[in-house]
Amino acid sequence: MKMVFRWYGEGNDSVTLKQIKQIPGVEGLVWSLHDVPAGEEWPMDKILDYKRLADKHGFHLKVVESVNVHEDIKLGLPSRDLYIENYKRTIEKLAKVGVKVICYNFMPIFDWIRTDLFKEMEDGSTALFFDKAKIESMAAEDLVRNINENSAFTMPGWEPERLQRIAPLFEAYKNVSEEDLFNHLQYFLEQIIPVAEAHDIKMAIHPDDPPYSVFGLPRIVTSRDNIHRLLGLVDSPYNGVTLCSGSLGANPGNDVAAMVREFAGRIPFAHIRNVKVYENGDFIETSHRSGDGTVDIADVVRAYHENGYTGFARPDHGRHIWDEQCRPGYGLYDRALGIMYLWGVWDALERVKKR
Ligand code: DNO
Numbered sequence: 001m002k003m004v005f006r007w008y009g010e011g012n013d014s015v016t017l018k019q020i021k022q023i024p025g026v027e028g029l030v031w032s033l034h035d036v037p038a039g040e041e042w043p044m045d046k047i048l049d050y051k052r053l054a055d056k057h058g059f060h061l062k063v064v065e066s067v068n069v070h071e072d073i074k075l076g077l078p079s080r081d082l083y084i085e086n087y088k089r090t091i092e093k094l095a096k097v098g099v100k101v102i103c104y105n106f107m108p109i110f111d112w113i114r115t116d117l118f119k120e121m122e123d124g125s126t127a128l129f130f131d132k133a134k135i136e137s138m139a140a141e142d143l144v145r146n147i148n149e150n151s152a153f154t155m156p157g158w159e160p161e162r163l164q165r166i167a168p169l170f171e172a173y174k175n176v177s178e179e180d181l182f183n184h185l186q187y188f189l190e191q192i193i194p195v196a197e198a199h200d201i202k203m204a205i206h207p208d209d210p211p212y213s214v215f216g217l218p219r220i221v222t223s224r225d226n227i228h229r230l231l232g233l234v235d236s237p238y239n240g241v242t243l244c245s246g247s248l249g250a251n252p253g254n255d256v257a258a259m260v261r262e263f264a265g266r267i268p269f270a271h272i273r274n275v276k277v278y279e280n281g282d283f284i285e286t287s288h289r290s291g292d293g294t295v296d297i298a299d300v301v302r303a304y305h306e307n308g309y310t311g312f313a314r315p316d317h318g319r320h321i322w323d324e325q326c327r328p329g330y331g332l333y334d335r336a337l338g339i340m341y342l343w344g345v346w347d348a349l350e351r352v353k354k355r
Helices: 017-021 044-056 071-075 080-096 132-136 140-149 162-173 178-198 224-233 245-249 256-266 297-306 333-354
Strands: 002-006 026-031 060-065 101-105 116-120 126-130 202-206 239-244 269-272 275-277 283-285 312-315
Touching: 002 060, 002 333, 017 026, 026 044, 026 312, 044 060, 044 080, 060 312, 071 080, 071 162, 071 178, 080 178, 140 162, 178 202, 178 224, 202 269, 224 239, 224 256, 239 245, 239 256, 245 256, 245 269, 245 275, 256 297, 269 297, 297 333, 312 333
Parallel strands: 002 026, 002 312, 026 060, 060 101, 101 202, 202 239, 239 269, 269 312
Antiparallel strands: 116 126, 126 283, 275 283
């Protein structure tokens, strides 16, 4: 398990590279060019600027999260070919700075969805919260407004300019079924995977968060069966998954550890975090510890360990604790605590193995 840490870039993150350097066992940054719109080819000079910065602090840049997929690709429009070509050029450029994994998602219109970014927990910390009934009665536009008004940072996947395009996008998705979305993903993968293979970069699709349809939009990366199916669309080790325990874990019907055991060879990137799911379907993000949420994180780590996991892993969203002012879910303290929990479980398992 190679530990990496998500960082949003200079001026765009409350956490500094010096602070990340002091977390035990973190070897690389999980990064992106957040100001390049989805569908555009990434400029080499900006990639190299990032590389210089990472080098200066002794981090590698092997994991990108995300190179976003243009909506026309997900919609299967004729204009998709142009955006797929741009995606290929970006892959070629990223190979030049040593990138090995590209995380992306195939969620229509919205990336992750939450109703509260700073929901207060019993211990006084705050965390990202999903109120299922509220979402079901809410207009999509209000949710975008709510997210933007409550974060001091522009949130990837929720850029304010999205608001202007929402109505036509919903209209465009009206006749797109899950089956269509699978076909559009296949079309994308058939073109992208050979380029990824040639450049030794693994593509790792992120599950849908939450892992079910929201606002009537189709969502396909939701379950064991659908992940099995998408891995078969192009059956190559370069067509992989970012197995996110928190996204999949928001549906208690998903056995995350069993998925790790089944798909281990196809998980170049692991997102490890916990989530507490309530009976009515609401959920809140908790500390990483098994006992604090619904997902048995210790067992998830054990599943990776059993399979001799050598891929990349990052702690995922944490709570906002000790009065930290940070991006929702991406503070320093709780993610650093999360890392120490993951290492603790991992090292204990190593010790037992060597006995
Ligand atoms: C949320 C993240 C997602 C993820 C994308 C990958 O914090 O886990 O936004 O980065 O879905 O493309």
